[in-house]
Amino acid sequence: MGRAIAGRLVAGGHNVAVWNRTPGKAGEIVSAGAMEAAGIADAATGADVVITMLANDDAVRAVALGALRSAIGGQTVYVDCSTVSPELGAELAAAFPGRYVAMPVLGSPAAVEAGTSALLAGGDTGVVDRIRPVVASLSGTARRYDTAQLAITAKLATNLLLLSEVVALAESFAVGRSGGLRDDQLRDLLGASSVLPAGLANRFEDMLTGSQDGWWATALGAKDAGLALDVAAAAQVELPAARAVRQRYEEAASSGLRDADIAAVAQLYQVGAAH
Known part of the structure; x- marks a missing residue:
């Protein structure tokens, strides 16, 4: 799913840097025009938006509350598209105040690639507004929720x-x-x-x-x-x-x-x- 999201953003004209916890898995997206980052800090430095798509709470927590939190810029919005617990959503909202959005995806990787998936965006209205260009590139359907926990629960x-x-x-x-x-x-x-x-x-x-x-x-x-x-x-x-x-x-x-x-x-x- 992460590859589909990155590919859709590349196709939409965004400058995309990618990093995968498993070396070599980003090759297809790099060939399509993304830049392969050497690590989390390299991928996050200077980015307007950082997106993670990982398997579970432990993986998201390790990345987001580890190297990402220390590398991310003060104005960068952190978007997590993973399917995790609402409790982790609350934890991330506290760790990234005023710059975190939970945005689980409804649909298959093929739907993401076609722009027909639905996004469930949870977080402060102003923060969600700041990622509007990313949302528009990924899907024509975005449902908004007041909190990350609500968006995750919907997923x-x-x-x-x-x-x-x-x-x-x-x-x-x-x-x-x-x-x-x-x-x-x-x-x-x-x-x-x-x-x-x-x-x-x-x-x-x-x-x-x-x-x-x-x-x-x-x-x-x-x-x-x-x-x-x-x-x-x-x-x-x-x-x-x-x-x-x-x-x-x-x-x-x-x-x-x-x-x-x-x-x-x-x-x-x-x-x-x-x-």
Whole structure:
């Protein structure tokens, strides 16, 4: 996703410096016109906006509250697009007062590249206004929230919905196959259904055929479901279905599908085998 964001900004005419925690992963974006920074400080120095897209709270905290905080300029706006906990959003807002925006992304890397993703921007209105050129380059749709915590919560709510839908579709396939329906019949019955949202429709064929390709790993799906559960638990709300959904992704991740797309959760449902 980070590569898609950087590529979209390069295509929009922005001067972009990139740094990846894994050496060599930035090659495609550098070839497209970005400058590869030697490190966090090199990437942040002189920037109007610094954007991070990382896997989890620990990764964001290590980067943002480590080298980035000491390197970032006083007028630079820090934007985190990662899916993290609302608590970390509050922590970052305190660490970067008046210059932090939480901006999770709704949509696939392909949607980001096409400019059709939706952005959830949370933070002070004046700070969000300062990054308007970046927002305009990335997407025509930006929903605003008063705080980082609200934007992050909105992201977790939408992620939980899609994660649950993927498990539900996998179980629909399992019911059909258990009763003797062929895959072509399932495709005809469910594939053209008007009730399938875009995120699910995009994964339909991969789920039916057992493909593991994609961008949202099962381990990250389990993490996101867990974050959603934590939000509800803090308000003393029980989410039994969400707990079961998280368990399915944890099982997928622990069964050799850790880096496979969340569509691979369908592989847990083998007709004739108990799970």
